[in-house]
Amino acid sequence: MNGEAAPNRPDAPASMRPAPVDPPGDGRPAAVEFRGVTKIYNEGTPREAVAIRDVSFTIPDLPDKGEISTFLGPSGCGKSTVLRMVAGLEPQFPPTSGSVHVLGRELVGPGADRGMVFQDYTSFDNRTVLGNVIFGLECRGVPKRRREEEGREWIARVGLDPRRDAAKYPHELSGGMRQRVAIARTLVLRPRIILMDEPFGALDPATRLDMQDLLVRLWREVEATVMFITHSVEEAVYLGDRVFVMATTPGRIAAEIRMPAAEAPARETQVEPWFHEQVNRLQAQLEGIEAAASRPGK
Ligand SMILES: Nc1ncnc2c1ncn2[C@@H]1O[C@H](COP(=O)(O)OP(=O)(O)OP(=O)(O)O)[C@@H](O)[C@H]1O
Numbered sequence: 001m002n003g004e005a006a007p008n009r010p011d012a013p014a015s016m017r018p019a020p021v022d023p024p025g026d027g028r029p030a031a032v033e034f035r036g037v038t039k040i041y042n043e044g045t046p047r048e049a050v051a052i053r054d055v056s057f058t059i060p061d062l063p064d065k066g067e068i069s070t071f072l073g074p075s076g077c078g079k080s081t082v083l084r085m086v087a088g089l090e091p092q093f094p095p096t097s098g099s100v101h102v103l104g105r106e107l108v109g110p111g112a113d114r115g116m117v118f119q120d121y122t123s124f125d126n127r128t129v130l131g132n133v134i135f136g137l138e139c140r141g142v143p144k145r146r147r148e149e150e151g152r153e154w155i156a157r158v159g160l161d162p163r164r165d166a167a168k169y170p171h172e173l174s175g176g177m178r179q180r181v182a183i184a185r186t187l188v189l190r191p192r193i194i195l196m197d198e199p200f201g202a203l204d205p206a207t208r209l210d211m212q213d214l215l216v217r218l219w220r221e222v223e224a225t226v227m228f229i230t231h232s233v234e235e236a237v238y239l240g241d242r243v244f245v246m247a248t249t250p251g252r253i254a255a256e257i258r259m260p261a262a263e264a265p266a267r268e269t270q271v272e273p274w275f276h277e278q279v280n281r282l283q284a285q286l287e288g289i290e291a292a293a294s295r296p297g298k
């Protein structure tokens with residue numbers, strides 16, 4: 001299922017771009033690996049629901065770089081189940097069968113090597129922007145002065161103004177600003193793996209493109225592995241080094257497609273012919289999956 005043809009460089013003519021290939025394995029354990037994972041919620045009860053069945057995939061741990069994997073698929077195909085399982089959160093974790101491995105170890109629960117950003121702007125309403133950003137550092141016992149310094153640094157890195165915005169409360173912020181806070185709060189902890197569940201889904205299109213650029217910029221800086229769920233085909237193509245297309249009933253990985261790395265800003269990339277080609281192909285694939293799922297007998 002690996003290695004479907006994909007253009008490599010946005011600046012080369014479409015017909016000349018080679019498919020990206022996986023880098024040679026250097027013996028490092030994968031960042032994330034699912035081995036035959038099945039999740040059945042409420043097993044053995046009348047509310048039993050098979051969320052994903054026999055899901056296997058590998059996201060390599062690229063030294064000093066990381067990779068962004070995007071997950072695309074119809075509602076209910078198990079995207080959040082996969083992501084929250086990697087986070088080690090209940091009830092998604094543990095799997096009903098199969099195993100999940102993170103950085104070479106079988107997963108046993110949540111850990112500091114993983115950080116999660118959700119779609120709904122999950123901040124503490126009674127904490128300021130700074131208070132939200134430094135929450136994790138506080139839990140880790142980082143001394144006050146150091147954590148506030150780091151917090152202010154990250155507030156600036158995500159494009160907010162430490163002087164003007166640090167003392168604001170979440171209700172005083174726009175949706176885009178709140179997502180910047182959520183990103184800062186996660187990245188200040190320097191996780192090796194960043195888990196993002198439709199983080200930009202509620203933003204207007206222009207803000208969304210700004211946030212995509214911000215994510216790519218920060219991702220280069222922190223060199224982490226990112227797992228990113230989206231319903232937007234454009235977002236999956238732009239951000240993804242690797243796109244996992246999921247199908248439903250049961251939830252499973254239907255395809256894994258390598259993509260060119262995001263190099264130019266989102267607005268420039270999205271008018272490139274190669275970009276449209278990829279979006280159309282993925283869109284067609286998704287429509288095929290949805291049509292198959294709605295056929296009688298399924
Ligand atoms: N805690 C739960 N208890 C019972 N069933 C659940 C639970 N969470 C998810 N499910 C079911 O598992 C399936 C997969 O859900 P999941 O939330 O992973 O899908 P998704 O791909 O993230 O969907 P969406 O795109 O709508 O967010 C769905 O059928 C859902 O109803």
Ligand SMILES: [Mg+2]
Pocket residue numbers: 079080081197
């Ligand atoms: Mg979901």
